[in-house]
Amino acid sequence: MVLYDRFGRPATNLRISITQDCNYRCFFCHREGQHFNARLEMTPAEIERLVRIASRLGIRKVKLTGGEPTVRDDLLEIVERIKPYVLDLSMTTNGSRLKELAKPLAKAGLDRVNVSLHSLKPDVYKRITGVDMLETVLEGIEEAVKYLSPVKLNMTVMKGVNDGEIWDMVDFAAKTGTVLQLIELEAPREMTETGFFRKYFYPLKPVERELEKRAVETRERRMHRRKKYFVPTDYGIAEVEVVRAMHNTVFCANCTRLRVTSNGMFKTCLLRKNDLIDFATAMRNGASDGELVEIFKKVVLMREPYWK
Ligand SMILES: Nc1nc2c(ncn2[C@@H]2O[C@H](COP(=O)(O)OP(=O)(O)OP(=O)(O)O)[C@@H](O)[C@H]2O)c(=O)[nH]1
Ligand SMILES: C[S@@+](CC[C@H](N)C(=O)[O-])C[C@H]1O[C@@H](n2cnc3c(N)ncnc32)[C@H](O)[C@@H]1O
Ligand code: SF4
Numbered sequence: 001m002v003l004y005d006r007f008g009r010p011a012t013n014l015r016i017s018i019t020q021d022c023n024y025r026c027f028f029c030h031r032e033g034q035h036f037n038a039r040l041e042m043t044p045a046e047i048e049r050l051v052r053i054a055s056r057l058g059i060r061k062v063k064l065t066g067g068e069p070t071v072r073d074d075l076l077e078i079v080e081r082i083k084p085y086v087l088d089l090s091m092t093t094n095g096s097r098l099k100e101l102a103k104p105l106a107k108a109g110l111d112r113v114n115v116s117l118h119s120l121k122p123d124v125y126k127r128i129t130g131v132d133m134l135e136t137v138l139e140g141i142e143e144a145v146k147y148l149s150p151v152k153l154n155m156t157v158m159k160g161v162n163d164g165e166i167w168d169m170v171d172f173a174a175k176t177g178t179v180l181q182l183i184e185l186e187a188p189r190e191m192t193e194t195g196f197f198r199k200y201f202y203p204l205k206p207v208e209r210e211l212e213k214r215a216v217e218t219r220e221r222r223m224h225r226r227k228k229y230f231v232p233t234d235y236g237i238a239e240v241e242v243v244r245a246m247h248n249t250v251f252c253a254n255c256t257r258l259r260v261t262s263n264g265m266f267k268t269c270l271l272r273k274n275d276l277i278d279f280a281t282a283m284r285n286g287a288s289d290g291e292l293v294e295i296f297k298k299v300v301l302m303r304e305p306y307w308k
């Protein structure tokens with residue numbers, strides 16, 4: 001069984017922010033659209049119940065995110081509890097704790113990992129993230145490649161900050177056997193006119209055209225109809241994916257995702273405000289599985305493409 005929204009988009013994908021806490025201070029962070037502070041996180045048992053019910057309704061892929069998911073002490077327990085219900089369980093992390101966690105996470109049931117790596121230059125890395133941890137993250141990536149492949153490297157590209165490093169990152173991906181994911185800077189519509197956004201937004205469309213020229217093969221993913229380019233480098237073929245969400249109607253028309261905030265509220269879209277439906281409180285107030293299923297169905301029907 002799979003649920004469809006009013007725009008014919010299947011809901012097969014769930015992104016759960018398991019915490020708002022983070023050991024980094026990236027200056028561009030969108031906080032997965034959770035712009036309020038909520039101290040009460042879902043417990044591992046609550047996350048398991050959420051995923052169990054979602055899996056009955058067609059969710060096949062779950063992504064753990066945050067904040068920084070690895071700051072939670074009970075991360076391994078969360079992974080262990082939810083893996084039995086999903087085909088593809090992945091996590092997006094800043095990589096700072098991967099060196100020690102990659103192997104245990106794989107053992108607990110995590111299938112793969114995306115690691116944010118916005119620069120290979122220590123000073124630029126620090127300027128972006130606020131911390132001096134590039135070396136630690138590189139070691140973490142090496143470990144992740146052994147246990148959690150395919151490893152994706154998330155590079156959010158920003159004008160005047162790291163846009164000069166795109167092709168070095170393509171080489172790095174080929175060298176390390178990782179997949180490079182180039183991400184356009186994102187913000188809700190009302191923020192696109194701010195000085196901040198104008199200063200740092202770096203459009204990736206021209207980069208896609210160059211990738212297209214260099215690629216020996218191009219594929220398209222179902223989700224977001226994202227393009228994947230296979231590009232020859234001195235180190236072998238690099239796999240490069242482009243995440244270009246801004247003003248992209250095709251991207252939103254092919255969005256299969258639902259989100260859950262760290263305090264257990266469903267969120268229908270990363271860029272929307274006022275689209276929250278409380279799930280955790282219903283669980284805590286003794287809602288039956290049937291009642292939780294109804295909440296889930298209501299959320300799917302609320303989904304709307306953001307750029308349309
Ligand atoms: N607006 C928007 N941005 C997205 C969406 N999916 C991913 N992004 C952007 O891309 C960033 C990286 O996404 P990841 O957490 O690595 O996940 P992913 O690459 O989409 O997922 P997988 O391909 O399954 O690994 C997100 O934090 C967003 O900035 C989406 O559905 N909408
Ligand atoms: C919010 S973070 C959460 C997971 C983890 N802390 C990390 O940084 O990988 C998820 C991803 O969103 C990206 N990101 C954050 N703010 C963004 C923005 N304004 N535009 C585009 N990507 C952004 C980050 O670089 C990271 O790859
Ligand atoms: S590490 Fe992730 S959650 Fe933390 S500030 Fe950076 S982008 Fe945001």
Ligand code: SF4
Nearest residue numbers: 252255269270305306
């Ligand atoms: S509708 Fe568009 S902006 Fe919203 S989460 Fe989906 S792809 Fe992202």
